[in-house]
Amino acid sequence: MPDVQPVAKPLPVAPGRQRVRTIGRLRPHCLPIFVHESVLESILDYSEQDLRQERGGFLIGGFYHDQRQYIEVRSFLPATETRAGAASLRFTHDTWASLTREVDQRFPDELVVGWQHTHPNLGVFLSGYDLFIHRNFFRETWQVALVVDPVRQEFRFFQWQADEVVDCGFICVQSESHG
Numbered sequence: 001m002p003d004v005q006p007v008a009k010p011l012p013v014a015p016g017r018q019r020v021r022t023i024g025r026l027r028p029h030c031l032p033i034f035v036h037e038s039v040l041e042s043i044l045d046y047s048e049q050d051l052r053q054e055r056g057g058f059l060i061g062g063f064y065h066d067q068r069q070y071i072e073v074r075s076f077l078p079a080t081e082t083r084a085g086a087a088s089l090r091f092t093h094d095t096w097a098s099l100t101r102e103v104d105q106r107f108p109d110e111l112v113v114g115w116q117h118t119h120p121n122l123g124v125f126l127s128g129y130d131l132f133i134h135r136n137f138f139r140e141t142w143q144v145a146l147v148v149d150p151v152r153q154e155f156r157f158f159q160w161q162a163d164e165v166v167d168c169g170f171i172c173v174q175s176e177s178h179g
């Protein structure tokens, strides 16, 4: 992947127009992750549709800077052609091919800023295999992972901090119609 530089863009939060909610603990050295509430809702809905097997998808958005650099998640694409088990999820060659095609067609100006998958009733963490996926396919500083446990109703983001992948909080941007 060519080197991606952050694009100048004001934070997706207009004072007095949108409400924001911080979920989890924001780490001072991590990139703030802004997630639109509607996107978070669709990810949680998708995650709840299978409580027996893992499922996953991709986070679409951008890498920006305002006063500081940040990540914005604006859309979600469910993964297709995966191989799933009760405690495993594998992306296949066809998963990646279909992701590339969908992004080219539907989100030509956006980046794949991360991935999501579920851990039904296992809790939210990154397994050794999850770390393998993250290190190999989401190695950019602006690429994050979201793990959802639809049974325990937990979810958590993870991102790079130097060579480690650490859990981090995020900022949920409520849509204007709600505020």
Ligand SMILES: [Zn+2]
Residues within 6 Å of the ligand: 117, 118, 119, 125, 126, 127, 130
């Ligand atoms: Zn996992």
